[in-house]
Amino acid sequence: MPHVVTQACCGDASCVYACPVNCIHPTPDEPDFLTSEMLYIDPSTCVDCGACVSACPVGAIVPGHRLADEQLRYLDVNAAHYAEPEPDAVRFPVDPGWRLPLAPIQKPKPLQVPGGGDVEVAVVGSGPSAMYAADELLRYPNVRIRMYERLDRPFGLARFGVAPDHLSTRKVMRLFDDVARNPNLEILLNTEIGRDISLADLRARSHAVIWAGGAETDRRLQIPGADVAGVCSATEFVGWYNGHPDFADRTFDLSTPRVVIVGNGNVALDVARILTADPESLASTSISREALTALRASKVEEVMVVGRRDAGAAAFTLPELIGLIDGGASVTVDAGDLAQLGTASDTVTATKLDLLTEAAGAPHRDGPVIRFAFLRSPHEIVSGANGSVAGIRFIRNEMSPAGAVVPTDRFDDVDTGLVLTSIGYRGLALPGLPFDEARGVIPNDAGRVVGDDGPMPGMYVTGWIKRGPSGFIGTNKTDSADTIASFRADLEAGLLRAPTQPVRP
Ligand SMILES: Cc1cc2nc3c(=O)[nH]c(=O)nc-3n(C[C@H](O)[C@H](O)[C@H](O)COP(=O)(O)OP(=O)(O)OC[C@H]3O[C@@H](n4cnc5c(N)ncnc54)[C@H](O)[C@@H]3O)c2cc1C
Ligand SMILES: NC(=O)c1ccc[n+]([C@@H]2O[C@H](COP(=O)([O-])OP(=O)(O)OC[C@H]3O[C@@H](n4cnc5c(N)ncnc54)[C@H](OP(=O)(O)O)[C@@H]3O)[C@@H](O)[C@H]2O)c1
Ligand code: SF4
Ligand code: SF4
Structure with missing residues (x-):
């Protein structure tokens, strides 16, 4: 097999x-x-x-x-x-005893810098993109890296984003630990660039700066009432259950029978799964003690996950849906949507629809249920007498033949005491760096930061702040390799200036 x-x-x-x-x-x-x-x-x-x-x-x-x-x-x-192989796909018969001969591993030669010596690189952030960039750079024996992380622990969303019950995925931090052990890499925690050290200072002390600061905030709902108490972002909720220092002291009202999650990407699935899991199954994970205590006292009976498009266009991925349903969560689909799930020609979407139909018809275990609803856009938050959220009004959508969302004149009102918005992340503008407001990223050409006057020599970018908040942890590996290739080409072309200030102040 x-x-x-x-x-x-x-x-x-x-x-x-x-x-x-x-x-x-x-x-x-x-x-x-x-x-x-x-x-x-x-x-x-x-x-x-x-x-x-x-x-x-x-x-x-x-x-x-x-x-x-x-x-x-x-x-x-x-x-x-x-x-169903593609008609012209070529299949080679394979001899099971066959192996590729192992290629001799050649250690890359030192990078050439005018005057010789070490290449000094500053990396901002210590998330996956920073660690993959460092791993790629540390292949060269004369590269020395100073990595700056504003938090008290490294590895970004690999630590503070990945769900605590995703034990295998969190093992990626062991790989990052191995990279961090390299003596040519120094990680300075609790050090925020722009607050504790200026970007100009960093640039003066290195041949190159690689900004890998991620997408630190989230997209906000732009509807009436979005700022009332009880409307929170998945960023806050995830940060809270993962013990992120910025969110550790947040509280969430889990006495409400229904939580509504707006958006249906993988983050929404993580949040729904944690809210409905048996808290004892989380007790031995890295979940924060505050979150575990709150989940043990939770009165939540239903988590409604609402997407603006139809089920076939849902943003969650198939492996995550399989993990949710076959992992034992009680999943159902809003009755009206179930009748319209339809079919799909591609295998991935068809399997998602089959899974949802199967789950909706299966007997549920005792405990809270995850209810998927589709074709609804948030329209207005309804406040209660105490001023906090009491409900959310959705506008019903249809899909056009071209796949666009078309609002109708029909509404759905849903009672809830907690709305979590999970509608994507967003990068933050930084003093001294250009910023694309529309996309929330630093404009770049293959990782070279591009300002109004063209590429900024010695300034690079990688990860979510380079390409936007999408993709898996490993997607940042190829992304960082692309940035490091640009850095190497610039270094070899003599475009990078030697540090003008002592590297260590
Ligand atoms: C909730 C959530 C769950 C996820 N789960 C998975 C999963 O299970 N599997 C998977 O494959 N992918 C998952 N992902 C995607 C994955 O986490 C991202 O692809 C990846 O973390 C992006 O890496 P990054 O380095 O660009 O950003 P980040 O991981 O955000 O790292 C950026 C780092 O930079 C630091 N920083 C920012 N500004 C500064 C500054 N000025 N000075 C110093 N430091 C700074 C931040 O503190 C942070 O540590 C998840 C994403 C989220 C949001
Ligand atoms: N286990 C994992 O592998 C894992 C776990 C977590 C995250 N990740 C990855 O991390 C990335 C970020 O995940 P994410 O869930 O934050 O983002 P995402 O996949 O982009 O999902 C965002 C969701 O918000 C919806 N949305 C956006 N704007 C909206 C609005 N104004 N009103 C209503 N809905 C709106 C989107 O709908 P539309 O689709 O209609 O735009 C989509 O359903 C993804 O690439 C994800 O795969 C991976
Ligand atoms: S390395 Fe390739 S051939 Fe070997 S088990 Fe994995 S998929 Fe199969
Ligand atoms: S892509 Fe990476 S994480 Fe995924 S199966 Fe292959 S080695 Fe494992």
Whole structure:
């Protein structure tokens, strides 16, 4: 039975390069790599050698015969992906004894700088994009990195975003720990660039600065009442249950029977899962003690997850939906929507719709239920007598044949004491750097920061603040490699200035 990729996959493609028979797709150089919801292993060519298992930092690849019951569906999804080969696809017969000869590992030569010596790089942030950038740079023996992190602990959303019950995915921090042990990397915690050290100072003390500060805030709902008490963002809620210092002292009203989550991306699924999980199943995880206490006392009976488009266009990915439903959550679909779930021609969407239909018809365990609702846009927050949220009014939508959301003149009113908006993240503008207000990113060309007068020499960007708040942890690996390639090319072309101030003040 072939190996398969399961939910924990964070998309770093290490397995792709480890596989001796190139049977894991899409690969980073295939066009659908950045948009694919998961990776697939071709069962007809996999020779069960296990090289991908060893290469995977999060234990996401499992031999078919070792899959747990709740993982079996990944086997079907994987097989379905390869069921209908493209007509002109070339399949090579593979000898199971065949292995690629191991290439001799060549240590990269030092980077050339005018006058010789070390290359000094400052990295702002210590999230996945910063750690992948550092890993790429540290291949060169004469690169020295100072990494600045405003929080008291490193690794950004890998620590403060990834859900506490995603134990395998959180193992990616072990990989980052390995990178952090390199003596040429120094991480300065509790140090915010722009507050404790100016960007100008940093630039004067390095050949290059790589900004990897992520998308630190969230998109806000622009509807009447959005600022009343009891309307909070998923960013705050996630930060709270993960012990993020900015959000640790938040409180949320879990005495309400219904929580409404606006948006249906993977963050919405994380939040819904944590709100409805048996708190005892979370007790041994890294969840904050405050959140665990609050969840133990929770009176929430239903978490409604509301999307503005139809079910086929939902933003959550298939592995996360499988993990939610087969992981034991009680999931249902709003009655009116269930009748209209429809069908889809692509396997991923069709499987999502099948799963939702199956879950809605299955018996539910005792405890809170997750109810999916579709084709509704938030229209207005309704306040109660005490001034905090009492309900939310949605406007009903239809989908146009071209796939656009079309509002109707029908409304739905939903009672709730807590609305969590999970409508995406957003980067923050920074003094001294250009900013694209519309996209919430730093304008760049392959990682080179571009201002009004063209590229800013020695200033680079990577991760969510470079490309926007989408993609998995591992997506930042290819993204950072792209930025470091630009940095190297500029260094070799003599475009980078040596530090004008002592590197260590
Ligand atoms: C709630 C949530 C859950 C997620 N779960 C998963 C998952 O299960 N699997 C998965 O593959 N992907 C997941 N992702 C996506 C993944 O976390 C991101 O792709 C990734 O973290 C982006 O990396 P980044 O380095 O660009 O940003 P971040 O991870 O946000 O890192 C940015 C870092 O920069 C620091 N910083 C910012 N400004 C400054 C400054 N001025 N000075 C110093 N430091 C600064 C921040 O404190 C932070 O540590 C999740 C995302 C979210 C929001
Ligand atoms: N386990 C994991 O792998 C994991 C976990 C968490 C996050 N992540 C990744 O992190 C990234 C961010 O996730 P996310 O959930 O924050 O973002 P997301 O996937 O972009 O989802 C945002 C949701 O908000 C909706 N939305 C946006 N603006 C809205 C508005 N004005 N009114 C109503 N709805 C609105 C979107 O609807 P439309 O689709 O209609 O725009 C979508 O449903 C994603 O790439 C995600 O895959 C991964
Ligand atoms: S088990 Fe071996 S052949 Fe199969 S996908 Fe993994 S690396 Fe490739
Ligand atoms: S996390 Fe990386 S190595 Fe593991 S399955 Fe996903 S892409 Fe492959």
